[in-house]
Amino acid sequence: MGNQDTRVRGLAARAGGWSARHRWAAVGIWVLFVVLAMGLGSAAGRVDVKESDQLKGETHTAAKIIEDAGIKRPASETVLIQAKDGTTKATDAAFRAAVTDVVKAVGGTGRVTDVTSPYDTKTISRDGRSALVQFDMRGDADTAKDRVEPVLKAVAGVQKDHGSLRIEEIGGASMQKQYADAFGDDFQQAEYSAVPVAFGILLIAFGALVAALLPVALAITAIMATMGLMGIVSHLQPMSDTANSVMLLVGMAVGVDYCLFYLRREREERAAGRDAGTALRIAAATSGRAIIVSGVTVCVAMAGMLFTGLAEFEAMGLASLMVVAVAMVGSVTVLPALLSLLGERVEKGRIPFLRRRQAGSNGESRFWTAVLRGVLARPVASVVVAVGALLAVASPALGMKTSQLTLDQEFGNSLPIVQTYNRVNDAFPGGSEPAQVVVRAKDINAPEVRQALADFKQQAISSGASRGPVDVRLHAAQNVALVSVPLVGGSDFDQATKSLEKLRDEVRPATLGKVDGLQAPVTGQVAGSHDFNDQLVGSVVPVFAFVVVFAFLLMLLSFRSLTVAITSILLNLLSVGAAYGILVAVFQHGWGASLVGAEGVGAIVTWLPLFLFVILFGLSMDYHVFVVSRIREARMRGRSTRDAIQHGVVTTAGVVTSAAVIMVAVFAIFGTLSMQSMKQMGVGLAAAVLIDATVIRGVLLPAVMSLLGERNWYLPKWLHRLPDLTHDESPEAMAAPAAPREDERLRV
Incomplete structure (x- = not known):
């Protein structure tokens, strides 16, 4: 590359160039940032959303x-005493004796107060076969689950003495304890297993231990820094455990993706004969820019949750926004420095049986080359078939029924x-x-x-x-x-x-x-x-409008094409619609529900459609920006639109597939959880990402762009005054393209 090619403009290129020249400073600043964020967050403490x-x-x-008023509401518990046969009544001596024993047993634990008999409170059922002994747990209601064990044992002891009756305890403390015993580690294990799963897939994708470790390390440090920032920010916007879990999910997905995009491009340029410095500059100017555009778009989508007025959603939105921003900054700053430091050592720890696969064209690229040949040969048929299939998959969503899941819907008969x-x-x-x-x-x-x-x-x-x-x-x-x-x-x-x-x-x-x-x-x-549903329904239109409008504007500014902006929005909406359709088909209609353990649910949890829309709309932009950036780059370097589409899709197929497999695997882990709401979230996210990376990006996008031809780059004259954010892809910023390899040539 000549001197002219090194004068790349743009934020990503400048950041990458500075980091490569000041490698230790960049790494040191990142480590200091992560440590400071965690330290300050720990010192500040996290303020969680209050019930009020x-x-x-x-x-x-x-x-x-x-x-x-300073009223501390205790955790209330109830013991159900119920006749197993149809003859025993609450007025019978045996029933009265059982009630007396329950009152005495729970009172004798010293853990309860205000024990009341059903004969005093009139808590006897209409048929006279059931009665309730009620009492409150001593101490803080939030920690009552940790003190309820002796009470449960006392009730179980009375049950043994009265076999003809059913004697069971239920209440806030006992329910929380049983959830914690059954599922307490469930969610945590799913979170922890996301890291080794992502690492395993990256190891297969790169075939080298060091290269696979980099994306995971970036994602983990971004998550650690964001946890600290959440503590600081929580004093202005309270956070929650749910927001923390969603942040981890999103952080792992985008952190790995961004690093994967950057690393793959740098390796590709080196494989094409570029020297290490030039390869890094090209990766910074291209993939780096795509990461910034994608990151900003995802942040805007996550910001949509702030418009719900629901504290839990606002916490999730802000936490997700922060982790995406941190991962984006890390990808375009510390990653170039690490690649510059490692050089060829990024290939250390090669996996022997993957060497041949990594040395040549990979199987995924060959597969997508064959698919793309058919798509571009018959673009109209491809559009009709793909759109028809997606609309068919999305059609069940028209009958979507949302509701708060009852206990038996959420957990079935497992508890x-x-x-x-x-x-x-x-x-x-x-x-x-x-x-x-x-x-x-x-x-x-x-x-x-x-x-x-x-x-x-x-x-x-x-x-x-x-x-x-x-x-x-x-x-x-x-x-x-x-x-x-x-x-x-x-x-x-x-x-x-x-x-x-x-x-x-x-x-x-x-x-x-x-x-x-x-x-x-x-x-x-x-x-x-009821109030949650009303507020959620009222926020749907403003959230949808905000996300769609701002995503459209960002795509318009980033690609200076009205056509690209419109098609990106429509394709994303198709992807989200298909995810909704799959959710309704599986969880509401029960089609294939036994495969995921979702029999008899019959509804979609109320908060999920809006949550999925925001998350999916943001994550879908990852692939779209990456693929379209590569297509536009090829077009700006002199290729025809048709040839640019071929080049862009084939050269990004491997990285998009790897990124999608990681996302699908991480989200699918959450689809294995026992809680139906988490299962619905995991299945919805995994299905949408899979559809987006295959049908949308591999078939529909190239077919639509092929049909549009030069109109892909249409921008009305009255919009020419818009800021130009495409400069990283200008021809003078790029080297003359290396001759395409045989596997990149498509005969159409």
Whole structure:
């Protein structure tokens, strides 16, 4: 390359050039950044999303009242005592003896308080065959699961003494403990297994130990730095464990991908006869630029979650955005420095049986060469078949049903406590998840307030919203009352929601609403799910619009082509639509559900469609930017559009396939988890990435671009004033192309 070729412009090229010249400084700065971020994050501590900030509306108001009043709600537990036959009643001596033994046993543990007998609280079912002993765990509700074991053992001891009855405990603490025992390590193991899986695939892709380690090392250090940054940022935007897990998932995917793109291009240029410095400069100016364009686009997509107004989504969006930005910066700064330091040593640790495969053209490129020959020979047929297939796959999404998954939908019959939950709900509809009215008044003991509370209790039952018993707990010092109302409908979310609306819209205005200055927001599990759904539905349009519009603008500025910007958006929407269709087919209609352990779910978890749209729209841009950048680069270097498409797709096929296999493998790990919501997320992400890297990028994109021809680069004159972000690909910035190898030539 001549001197002219070294004067590459653009952020990625400059960053790569500086890093290559100041190798130890670049590596040192990166290590210092990671260490500082982790140290400062650890010192600052992570602030998690508070219950009062989870949602807007009534659930937020209720949580805020309780928080401001300083009321610590304990973890409530219930023991179900139920006749196994049809003759034993709660009034029988044996049943009464069992109740007495339960009250005595749980009270004797010293871990509980406020133990109540069903004969005092009237918590006896209508058929007289079931009764509930209720009590609260001592201490902090958040850690109650760690102290509930002796209570569970005490209840199990009573069960042994009364074999004719069913005696089972359920509640916040016991449920959390059983989840933790059954699935506590499930998610963590999936997170940890993502690293060796990615490394194994990279080892096959590169055939060398050092080359395979680089992407994993970059991804892990980017994740470590982001964990520290999350602690610092959490003081402005609270974070959560869920956000941390999503960040790890996204960080591993993009961190490995970006490094893979860069490393593959540098190796390719060296294989074509370039010296190490020139190969690195070309990789910086091309793949480096593609990484920046892709990274910024993914960040914009993740920023869409900030428009939901849901604290959990905002935390996930910000955490994902940060890890993508950190991985992007690391890829264009420290990676060139490491490659410059390693030189030929990047090939160290060669795997013998992969040597022949790595030395020549790889099998994946030969496969895609054959596919592309057929696609470009018949572009119209390819478009019709590919679009038709994707629309057919997406079609089930038209009947998508979203809902909050019930316990048996989420876990099936894998947990004994799910059966207890269903038995309690059958005997006491709504008893497991009652609505809670948080009443705050100037004087909670004022006669008019007392009367309003009494009227509310009576009308809640007479209106049909509840079958009782309605429990009122006064906190006179704080002028707050907590009213627990079991909702008719129980675990049937749709029916329970109708009962909730009746409580909010009819019963409350007619009773508590008549007292001036009194607040009475209705909260609880059903209310929270209902409010979450409403807020999520309300945010769909602004989030979709923000992501699509800004992604379109970024593609327009990055490629200076109206056509490329439009086709990129349409292809991404097709990819997301196909993922939705697969989700509905498997989890809602049950087609092939047994293959992934998803029988009988019947619905898509409410938060998943919006979450998937944002994540997939961002990740899909990875491949699109990388492939189209290579096509445009070839076009700017003098190739015809048709030849540029051939060159671009064939030379990127191997790296796109490797990147996709890693993403699919990592996401598929989450598809093996026991929780259906995590399983749906894993299957949806894996299916979408697989479709995107094969049908979209390997068939539809080249076929569409082939049909469009020179119109691919169309930019109306009135848009010529837009900023030019394509300069890294200008002909003067690139060396004259090396003669294409035989495997790159396509005869069409």
